[in-house]
Amino acid sequence: MNVVSNNTDFLLSVENLTVSFDGFKAVNDLNLYVDENEIHVIIGPNGAGKTTVLDLICGRTKATDGSIKFRNKELTELREHEIVREGVGRKFQNPTIYEDLTVFENLEISFPRGRSVFGALTFKRDAEVVTRVREIAEMVFLDTLLGMQAALLSHGQKQWLEIGMLLIQDPELLMLDEPVAGMSVSERKQTAKLLNEITKGRSVMVVEHDMKFVEDIAHRVTVMHQGKILAEGSMAKVQADPKVVEVYLGH
């Protein structure tokens, strides 16, 4: 389907990626490319391997075979925090925030400074940090709740907070796993707006089930099925693909 390439035009090139768990190939010989400033959505039925692809890119799962190049740098040999420092941010399926800390502290911890032990000990909450935290908080609709303990936020607000925690790292590639799951209709609209805003200057990979939402945001869609790519292209093209229709509607 894809021609194996070595060019540097893509921000992220995943090639021949395979991972097997006790012989079960969750991702099988996958090729995937993400452009600069692109919103790339991965869809597919449950168990298609979507989340596993994100796990592989961010280093949470180790690949059995294949390569993942980010700005031409091989990610499969790096550890998670090194991948983050290269500029890849990852949001998890369930909102993963620090419930015992305040919204401010959640964002502050994600601020990319003082990441070593010594750095964390001597980290100062200076004007730059405070300004940046306030800026991001406003972006994710939480500017009035900075002092609140994160556990008290609503589900949707927690999702936004986690997105905010990624934004403050200013990643070049942002990976979101079902960002609108469990959100109300109005929250979804706000999130779609947010995503369109934050793609300025970065690429976003999204795994999502909500087709309406995908239509709203996607520049390009990849359909996965049983660890492989079934179809790729614009939303309209993918929706018209008979293979996709068969997988989704089934027999």
Place this chain on the structure above:
Amino acid sequence: MTNVKSFLSRQDLLGLAIIAAVIFVLMPLAMDIFRLNLFGKYLTYAFVAIGLVLCWGRGGILSLGQGVFFGLGGYCMAMYLKLEASTPEATAIQSTPGIPDFMDWNQITALPWFWEPFNSLTFTLIAIFVVPAAFAFIIGAAMFKRRVGGVYFAIITQAIAAILTILIIGQQGYTGGVNGITDLRTLKGWDIRTDEAKYILYYVNGALLIGALVLCQFVLKSKLGRLLVALRDKEDRVRFSGYDVANFKIFVFCLAAVLSAVGGAMFTLQVGFMSPSFVGIVPSIEMVIFCAVGGRLSIFGAVYGTLLVNWAKTTFSETFPELWLFGLGALFIAVVLVFPNGLAGLYRTYLGPYVDRWISKKPPSGGTPAPAATPADYDADPAAKPAE
């Protein structure tokens, strides 16, 4: 250096002042030297307990082997003191004069190589910090880099405590065996058994404890302190925010180890001996209960918890030895089921609000009042929420 006010709030200063007043004024006035020495012994356990607050309460890393580090510090000190007490003149009746008495009893005829450096006080003082830190680093690096945590870490540290105890008891020619290293007399010629020496050591111990509290408060109020809470809660999120999580765990485990070792060394100096009964599984897990009773999240609470449990232990085991174990057992259960935030939690619920109000009524000591929303107001109080 960071301004002290940036990490010690007025509440913290008050807490420190009360502890200092209790240690330096109240207790020396209220007690004779025998009781004060006992009180000083309890305070050496408080070093372990505040280390556990950092490690377990904040960071979620439960070590059941803190006795190992307490013992390492204590043994380092004891080895130095024992060598000083074992001059050829003092041990002339032995078949090999000049070596510690228990070695002679075990037919050892020369000082083992690893005892040699403990002739030097400088080396000993360095070793009290470096040996436990290095040991904790090895354990921590091996475990945390491989992401072993939680229950497994607890079991492994417990096994290490068991191993070290068996080793000390089994190798009695080198370690003094089950009796430990006893009959310690002088430090650089200064007799540590006199009442005057006991007073001085008590005050040194108290000052060190205050220093340790300030150090821990600095760590907890830094971003590292918040990171500990964060990684207790969502380790993966911390990792995917670009932190090498293992390094932070290793750091806090080593810090707790060093604090325990300082406590152990002060124990040896004040009590005059060190034995494996402070190293093994049982004392190690009891040290956890000191911390839990005080409220596992609060370093001040840990000090009071240590004092309370030990006071109860002494009182009950003197009068009703049978009841004490029932009481201690019930304490373990109650502190988990009924009041997981310990003394600090009780204080926060019933007394804290009044104290806060009282403090805020007082005019600030110099300088202008703080503006309404300083960034510091965004700080969560990790000690305020029940641990789940």
Place this chain on the structure above:
Amino acid sequence: MFADYTWTELGSIFAMQGFAGLILFSVFVLMALGLAIIFGQMGVINMAHGEFMILGAYVTYLCSNFVQAYIPSLFGIYFFFAMALAFVAAGALGALVEWALIRHLYKRPLDTLLATWGLSLILQQAYRSIFGAREVGVSLPNWLLGSVPLTDIIEIPINGIFVMVLTLVIAIGVYFLLFRSRMGMQTRAVVQNRVMAGAVGINTEKVDRNTFALGCGIAGIAGSAFTMIGSTGPTAGQLYIVDTFLIVVFGGAASLLGTIASSFAISQAQSTMEFFLSGSMAKVLTLLTVVGILMLRPEGLFSLKMRR
């Protein structure tokens, strides 16, 4: 250290130590089986496991005294009643503890550890108050005494053989219960997905309680078997608890086969080394090796690769 012995002597030493190791192995397996159920299947740290074992031992001791005093005609087979009673007593106490303590703490494994440690202190003191601090032993019926000569040097005690057979039977029983019975299936279902298991109509609270009680009951049987080869004191349980946890972790927490394999490896290593080194050094070396291996391979010997 081998040079002082001839080959036949060495062979006999290994055989005898190997046999002593097999008895240790049996005790380890019996204790670890209960723990493998409670820790491996439920994820609960029960530091009082040794005290449940000792309860079984004391029940057997009481049975032995009672039968000797009142119905001596049944003395030859009292052991079987005693074992059943030990199982019931330890299991009942287990169910009670689960109800009063453990069920509140399923989400807080480290707190379970502390609470059950407290329980173990209380039980130890209770045993001391009731039975005294001295160790007690049971009298064995005649048919369990004596030994079978294998060669001129090697003799095998009958009670040792009996304990091993017992271990084998119980291990097989536990295997069937966990992997071939409905109860076992439900247990594993609850462990893997509590919410889903509840949704398909499994009474998860009941399963938790039964599983915990079963694990404790097996510890009771272990204690019963323990009386045949050693005497029992209030703190005897604590001597084994760390070893047993290491065994379960070393074997790979969720694997029964792993538990048995690691019991075997640890008991044989310890008992063989004991002959050449002092007992304490043998234990230090064994435990150090286990801890060392666990640091290199934290998931234990036998474990499944899981898709996270």
